[in-house]
Amino acid sequence: MRTLLLIAQSEYLDRIRRRSFLLATGGVALILILVGVFGLWASGSRVSGAVGYVDRAGLLKPDALAQAAEGLEFRSYDDEAAALADLEAGRIQALYFIAADYLLSGRMTLLYWDKKPSNRIQAAFTEALRASLLADAPPSVRRRLLDGFHVVMRASEGEREASEEDILNFILPFVVGGFFTFVVMMASGYLLQAVTTEKENRMVEVLFTSVSAFQFIGGKALGLIAVAFTQLGVWLAILAALVFVFLRFTDFLAGVRPSWDFFALLLLYFIPTYALLSAIMIILGSVMADLQQSQQIAGMVNLLFVLPFFFTVLLFTDPNSPILVALTLFPTTAFITVAMRWGVTDIPAWQLVAAWFSVSGAALLGIYLAARVFRAGMLHYGRNVSFARLLKAGR
Amino acid sequence: MQTPTVVLKNIRKWFGSLQAVAGVSFEVHPGEIFGLLGPNGAGKTTTIRIMLDIFRPDEGEVRVFGGPMTEAKKGRVGYLPEERGLYRDQKLETVLVYLARLKGLSADEARASVHAWLERLDLFEHRHKKIQDLSRGMQQKAQLIATLAHDPDLIVVDEPFSGLDPVNTRLVKRIIEEQRQAGKTIIMSTHQMHQVEAMCNRIVLINHGRVVLYGDVEEIKRRHSAHAIEIEGRGDFHDLPGVLETRRQDGVWHLSLAAETDPQTVWRALAGRDDVKIERFELAEPSLEDIFVATVQQMEA
Numbered sequence: 001m002r003t004l005l006l007i008a009q010s011e012y013l014d015r016i017r018r019r020s021f022l023l024a025t026g027g028v029a030l031i032l033i034l035v036g037v038f039g040l041w042a043s044g045s046r047v048s049g050a051v052g053y054v055d056r057a058g059l060l061k062p063d064a065l066a067q068a069a070e071g072l073e074f075r076s077y078d079d080e081a082a083a084l085a086d087l088e089a090g091r092i093q094a095l096y097f098i099a100a101d102y103l104l105s106g107r108m109t110l111l112y113w114d115k116k117p118s119n120r121i122q123a124a125f126t127e128a129l130r131a132s133l134l135a136d137a138p139p140s141v142r143r144r145l146l147d148g149f150h151v152v153m154r155a156s157e158g159e160r161e162a163s164e165e166d167i168l169n170f171i172l173p174f175v176v177g178g179f180f181t182f183v184v185m186m187a188s189g190y191l192l193q194a195v196t197t198e199k200e201n202r203m204v205e206v207l208f209t210s211v212s213a214f215q216f217i218g219g220k221a222l223g224l225i226a227v228a229f230t231q232l233g234v235w236l237a238i239l240a241a242l243v244f245v246f247l248r249f250t251d252f253l254a255g256v257r258p259s260w261d262f263f264a265l266l267l268l269y270f271i272p273t274y275a276l277l278s279a280i281m282i283i284l285g286s287v288m289a290d291l292q293q294s295q296q297i298a299g300m301v302n303l304l305f306v307l308p309f310f311f312t313v314l315l316f317t318d319p320n321s322p323i324l325v326a327l328t329l330f331p332t333t334a335f336i337t338v339a340m341r342w343g344v345t346d347i348p349a350w351q352l353v354a355a356w357f358s359v360s361g362a363a364l365l366g367i368y369l370a371a372r373v374f375r376a377g378m379l380h381y382g383r384n385v386s387f388a389r390l391l392k393a394g395r
Numbered sequence: 396m397q398t399p400t401v402v403l404k405n406i407r408k409w410f411g412s413l414q415a416v417a418g419v420s421f422e423v424h425p426g427e428i429f430g431l432l433g434p435n436g437a438g439k440t441t442t443i444r445i446m447l448d449i450f451r452p453d454e455g456e457v458r459v460f461g462g463p464m465t466e467a468k469k470g471r472v473g474y475l476p477e478e479r480g481l482y483r484d485q486k487l488e489t490v491l492v493y494l495a496r497l498k499g500l501s502a503d504e505a506r507a508s509v510h511a512w513l514e515r516l517d518l519f520e521h522r523h524k525k526i527q528d529l530s531r532g533m534q535q536k537a538q539l540i541a542t543l544a545h546d547p548d549l550i551v552v553d554e555p556f557s558g559l560d561p562v563n564t565r566l567v568k569r570i571i572e573e574q575r576q577a578g579k580t581i582i583m584s585t586h587q588m589h590q591v592e593a594m595c596n597r598i599v600l601i602n603h604g605r606v607v608l609y610g611d612v613e614e615i616k617r618r619h620s621a622h623a624i625e626i627e628g629r630g631d632f633h634d635l636p637g638v639l640e641t642r643r644q645d646g647v648w649h650l651s652l653a654a655e656t657d658p659q660t661v662w663r664a665l666a667g668r669d670d671v672k673i674e675r676f677e678l679a680e681p682s683l684e685d686i687f688v689a690t691v692q693q694m695e696a
Contacts, residue, residue, distance in 0.1 A: 003466075003497060010493050014485065202480025206541065208449045209474040210497040212466055 003211050007219025008226065011194060015227045025231050029238050036242035049093030050075045051121055052083050056100040064131035068124045087111060096125060173262055177339020178309075179232075180266055184335070185302055187221075187228035188277040194220050195285030195374075196294050213371050221278050262342055268356060272363040273335040277305065279366030286374045304332040308340055319345035328355050331362035398461055399424050400549050400580035406445055406455035408438075408604075415441040416452070417604035423582055423597075425548075428575050430591040430598035430612070431584040434691055438604040439584050440477060443551055446582075447474060459549065470499035473547035477554050477584070479538050481526045488513070488522035491540055498545035505544065512540040516566070531558045539567060543574070550574055553584045568594065588684035600687060602694050608686070616680055622652040622689060623681035624661060630671030636664055639692045640685075651681065651689040 015021055050073035053060065065074055075092060077083035087095045094117040099107035108129075110117070127146070134142040198204055207216055280301055288294040308315075308327050315324065319341050327333040328341065334355040341347050399422040408416040416438045423429040433439045444450045446457055448464035460468050482490050488509060495505035513519040516536045521529060529537065535558040542550065555571065556564045571594065575581055585591060591598060592612065600608035608615060626632055626648040633641050637656025642649050652661065658678055665671060681689070 006493075006496055014482075197482075201482055202476075202478045203482065205444075205449060205476040205478060206474060206480070206494070207497070209447045209472050210469050210494070215466075 004215045004219045004222065007211065007216060008223035011220050011223030012226050012230075015190065015224065016230060021227070021231070025234050028231075028235055032235060032238045032242065036238075036245065039242075040245065050091070051094045051096070051117060051125070052077050052086060052092040053096035053098065053125070054078075054080050054083050055098045057098050057102040059098060059102060059132050060129060061132040061135055064135065065125075065128040068128040068131065070124075072121060072124055074125070074128075084111075087113070093117060094121070098129070173343035174340050176262075176266065177336055177342070180270055180339065181306065181336045183228045183232050184270065184274050184277055185305065186231070187225045187274060188281045189298065190224040190227060191221055191278050192281035192285050192294055192298050193291060194224060195282055196288070196291040199285065200290060213375055217282060217371065217374065221275075225274060265342070265352070266339060269335045269338060269359065272356070272360040273305075275363040276331060276359060276366050277301075279363065279370040282370040283366075283373045286370075286376070306336065307333050308337040312340075315340055315344060325351060329358055331359045334359045397425050399458075400460060401446060401582070402456070402458040403442070403446060404456040404458075406442065406452045406457065408441055408445060408450060408452050415604055416445065418455075419599075419601060419604065419606055420455075421599045421606065421609055423580055425580050426575060426578045427596040428571065428581045428583055428594050430595035431582055431601070432586075432588075432591060432598055432608075432687060433601035437601045439601055440553065441604075442601065443474075443476075443553060443582070443584065447472060447551065470545065471548045473542040473545065473550045475538055475542040475550075475552040475555055479534065481534065481537060481541070483527040484525055486523055486525055487518065487529065487537055490526060491537065491544060494541045495544040498547075500545050508544045508546070509540065512544055516540060532560060532563060535559055536563065536567075539570070543570070547579070549580045549582075551582045551584075554586070555583060556585065556587060556590060588682065588687055592683040598683075600690060602691055607690050607694060612683065615686060616683070619681045619686045619689070620678065622654065622656070623679040623685055624650040624652065624658055625675070625677045625679040626650065626665075626673060627675035628671060628673040630668075632665075632671065635661055637661065639689045649679065649685065651685045651692075653689070653693055 052075045054077050060076075062076075075086075077086075077095075080097075083092075083095050086092045090113075093115070094110060094112035097109040097111070099105055099109070102108065110122075130146060131142075134145055137145070198207070211219075281298060284294045284297050284301070288297065308324070311323060311327065314321055318324075324337060324341060327337040328347070328351050338347060338352065338355060401421075401423040403422075404420050406416050406419045407414065419438070419442055421429075431439050431442065441450065445452045446459065448457075448469075457464065460471065488506075491509040491513075492502070492505045495509055496502060500508065510519065510522075513522055516539070518529075518533060518536060518540070521533060526534060526537065539552075539555070542552065550571075552571070555567055559567060568590070571581060571583070583591070583595065595612055597611050598608065598615065599606055627646065628648075632643075632648045632650065635641070635650065637653050637660055638650045639653050640649075640651040650661065652658065662676060665673060665676075
């Protein structure tokens with residue numbers, strides 16, 4: 001175990017100190033930040049600044065405003081001139097005028113300088129005004145009117161339903177599944193590089209007199225998945241910070257509820273899928289003469305794993321079609337298909353179990369073959385291993 | 396006699412239809428430098444790989460330190476392969492410390508040992524350089540450090556002098572000799588016969604996967620002393636019956652005889668010729684190179 005961890009540690013440190021790693025991690029992080037900042041700007045949010053109002057109709061009730069304005073500051077003005085002066089001086093970011101005949105005309109004016117107040121501010125003010133208007137109505141009527149419509153879309157066969165607010169929960173598994181697939185591919189791509197580099201550096205002979213093939217491969221795989229998670233961790237931390245900012249200052253993500261059973265399921269599939277792809281990459285790295293050749297073949301192998309993305313339209317029109325069921329049960333496509341279908345349908349339990357056994361079985365077989373081919377192929381410096389030799393090694 | 400460090404018994408290995416090793420047996424003892432010799436493609440490297448558990452033999456038995464090779468025993472082995480390689484884009488010290496730690500040393504022990512070896516081999520100032528920025532000779536010395544830093548009991552070196560200048564060749568020879576004196580077991584594979592002759596106590600010569608010579612170097616030379624002749628004189632001494640190889644060096648003709656050829660037969664053949672004049676005809680102690688060439692050529696014939 002000590003040796004395995006030592007190899008993992010060495011692989012990890014070597015990889016994260018590389019300029020390519022820093023550039024890739026930092027580059028994506030920068031893009032995420034830029035996209036987030038742009039999103040905030042586009043949603044018209046202001047991260048600070050009170051909002052003033054002049055209620056000429058005398059409708060707005062302070063307790064209704066306080067309840068709706070959670071975390072926001074609304075400042076009441078009796079004097080219009082003073083309110084306008086504060087707006088001009090930048091002491092408030094926007095100013096509402098509720099017309100004296102509001103009950104008849106519904107007229108309300110919003111004044112601001114360059115930036116429109118965020119959706120959240122506008123929603124809070126509108127909600128406070130509605131709540132004030134309904135203050136004397138019976139509670140059940142008031143709640144119904146304030147909550148508005150709640151449309152539920154349900155498929156005719158009675159499967160998973162989705163509501164308007166639920167649209168992000170509908171899409172999220174799709175996105176998260178894609179993200180995890182990306183990590184699996186990234187880590188196994190690193191592994192392919194590591195194995196090929198080892199072969200190109202002609203280090204294997206020395207290493208095999210120090211460690212077993214299992215320690216060698218296991219250590220590399222462990223170190224490289226840690227690299228992938230480090231990269232993912234950095235990006236997720238930035239994403240989490242952005243989500244926090246969005247939640248604080250916009251209502252964009254307010255309806256999202258994390259699905260913990262989905263995350264548990266992802267983890268369950270993630271491990272054998274990573275093992276399977278890693279085994280394939282080890283075989284490729286052992287068999288091919290150099291990195292360039294290996295990567296060409298690896299590109300085709302990766303296609304086998306992202307194949308379900310080509311059926312995205314089918315996913316939304318018929319998530320239980322035989323093609324998607326077949327992709328669920330096929331080892332290389334099980335992970336991403338399950339992730340994609342999770343948000344749009346109830347996947348039958350038997351399919352989930354069968355798919356997990358399919359990918360796990362393939363992973364075990366892959367690891368067994370990889371260990372044998374690795375021993376046979378890694379000493380073929382600078383040349384490919386013949387198909388006949390590959391078959392012999394596999395037997 | 397001490398328990399042999401390495402015992403190979405009737406090792407056989409096939410790659411497809413090709414038999415790379417065909418029944419090789421030998422023993423190597425602590426405190427000796429053992430020469431593993433043979434022409435290119437003879438099966439030497441395969442034999443070494445089988446000995447070190449990189450390959451598994453199809454038949455036969457390998458015993459290292461009294462039993463089969465285990466993960467724990469790997470820490471007692473130092474191997475300098477013919478196919479040299481280190482992580483080219485990593486720093487010298489980092490790579491050497493890592494490799495020493497893989498052999499079971501703690502980080503501090505590994506660093507201390509690597510520093511000592513770097514100083515001894517004049518590489519200490521280059522320890523922060525990347526491997527790819529070192530000269531070929533420096534890389535060769537770095538590889539030797541990787542072989543010795545963990546103080547192994549069994550040292551297997553394949554062509555240890557390739558890429559070294561005469562000064563460093565001498566240094567490496569001295570280091571190998573020191574290791575032998577310290578009681579380590581050293582197996583050396585090389586084509587440089589004069590080095591084998593100067594350093595090895597015993598040898599095994601492999602050809603076509605079979606052992607064709609095995610034993611004490613002096614004993615082998617004595618055994619072959621009747622099979623080499625030195626001649627001084629005028630004329631061409633090529634194409635004599637029963638002579639495997641004829642070469643001229645510093646005006647002296649060296650003839651390697653086939654095992655069944657008597658020197659008298661050569662003398663009689665020369666006496667009957669008018670085109671040569673003999674000034675000196677002498678039985679010679681053959682060099683290991685002569686024995687190597689004669690043995691291999693005889694097999695090929």
